[in-house]
Amino acid sequence: MTNPPESRTALVTGGSRGVGRAICRLLASEYVDTLFIHYHQNDAAFQELAEELAPTGVRISPLRYNLVHVEEVREMAAELHRLTSRLDYMVHCAAITAFKPLIQVKANQWDLTLHVSTRSFLDIMQNVLPLMMQGGAVVAVSSTGSQRFNMNYGALGVAKSALETTVRYLAVELANKGIRVNGVIAGLLDQEHLPPFPEIDVLINETLKRTPAGRLGTAEDVAQAVIFLLTQAPWVYGQHLIVDGGFSLT
């Protein structure tokens, strides 16, 4: 399929809920004409978002694939190639994990966390690269647990750390194609956007005590940083913008 000359497109993985959903909302508000929303399990959440975004007139396409399987990533990319001739933006939010002490994480839980949260980012980039335009931009969403200890966050912390390194390498390797790759490192978000997490009240109280902004983040806070890196940062390559209300400074 051929897009009109000025038609802008974006792919958001893990786009039906949480931070991914907030990014889709902002992208649809003024930055793209076509939005490919990847999700895997929650049809109802996707449907709700698609209905919410319908008045924007943005073309919404669901991509329901399981990123744990490389074959499904390839199928997703093949569907994208059928649906569009260009991809301007790619945002990777999809993540999965077991919230528990790292010492108790089992091999299958480690693999699932790393495959979905990190390896799939590279798989997707390898498969959609032919669609990405000169001037295109990519953002991977990470979290502060990649850089410092967060209770019960070890597996995802490792995955996000590897994700950030992947961002730095791709930023250099894809720079000559005119594609910028960056990341956002999100701090603790309000409970509406958090998955079930052991001892969450302790974590929230401790975080709030040390957050200069005096509140937890929202999905919209993270989404705004993502949009900035996608659309307004032409000389920023391979960097990570920390969005945590100043927590990491204290």
Add this chain to the structure above:
Amino acid sequence: MPALHRQAVLDNLIDIVARSLQIPADAISPESRFFLDLEAESIDILDIRFAVEKTYGFKFRNEEIRTLLDEAARNRGLTEKDIPELFTVESMLDFILFKLSASNDQSP
């Protein structure tokens, strides 16, 4: 559903569960409760579900699983809070057989 086919799917499922949870296959029976007997966590259930989907080439939908669990609970006079009690290897086997028979119904 022919008994032989059911047994073959069960054997396959037990292999998948054993690999995922890293426990011997002979420690798993149809009556094993995932959360209570096998000490599975919710991410393990996803892992097992993904392996099953890949093996059999279909996808569960969350709503389907919900409906099947609710039905199983109703049949046994149980409620939502009893789901850990209900969620056995055999109940997952029934999900798989249900999906396989649904795909067969749709084939030409």
